[in-house]
Amino acid sequence: MSRKKKSAAEDLVSLVALAPWWVGVALAVVFYVVLHRIAAQPVTPAIHPGHAGAFVVQNFGTTLATFGQYLAPLICLVGAGLSAWKRHERKALVQNVVQSKSADVLDGMSWRQFEQLVGEGFRLQGYAVAETGGGGADGGVDLVLKRGSEKFLVQCKQWRAFKVPVGVVRELHGVMAAKGVAGGFVVTFGHFTDDATHFASGRNVTLIDGPKLHRLRQQAQAARHRDLGPTTAPTVRARPRPTLPSGSPSDPTCPLCSGPMVRRMARRGSNARGEFWGCTAYPICKGAAAIKQDEPTLQL
Secondary structure: OOOOOOOHHHHHHEEHHHHHHHHHHHHHHHHHHHHHHHOEEEEEEOOOOHHHHHHHHHHHHHHHHHHHHHHHHHHHHHHHHHHHHHHHHHHHHHHHHHHOOOOOOOOOOHHHHOOOOOHHHHHOOOEEEEOOOOOOOOOOOOOOEEOOOOEEEEEEEEHHHHOOOOHHHHHHHHHHHHOOOOOOEEOOOOOOOOOHHHHOOOOEEEOOOHHHHHHHHHHHHHHHHHOOOOOOOOOOOOOOOOOOOOOOOOEEEEOOOOOOOEEEEEEOOOOOHHHHHHHOOOOOOOOOOOOOOOOOOOOO
């Protein structure tokens, strides 16, 4: 059975829903202001026979603007509402995973929930995340990440019964080369074959398997307990979600999770505008360290 083709309105709603909710609201305001001005312009009647064509075009444009000044903003507001609902759904999913006491909470997820969880995890690391839905000409890419001027591709594989083969990793690497992106990630509930691990080694492809996901969940739970302030909060020595290296082999490791650290600048407090070492897994891990006075400053 063939798929039902989407209307232009449905396509616009889906497009707006990919952006933050406030973008949809702003577009609604812009559409209304612009189309209302066009609709309010008086139509000049055709006095001479040669002006009949211009009169028809002007009248047709005014009619479209009259209806469009209400329809286009409505479509944008629907997309903004859908975007806000998806954002709430993702945050609730992450909260449920972190707060759950069940060890197999990740194993009970659907492929859609798994994709949302992975995307929200990258958002917590400072990436802008766009969901593509996978499949098609993009080589099965599920998420497109952006941070600064760099772009990264992510494939999510909800495979538990068997290992992710090297073909999946090789396919993502080919798409990365074709699109000229900075790196890529393959995330799975299960494991990777030895060939897949060997192929990714030395390339800008990061493999995240089931055990790493469970350790990251434990790390997030530990960070949450520290935020709540219990005196008996355990210290979990787990690596954070893999991130790009900071560019200096002398950078210290996080005192809480042993992960890599980067230079950050305090935005408020008594040390405002002062530099310090911060964990790359923030806000999941809030490890920090002072910068020694004799340490060189990396010039970008």
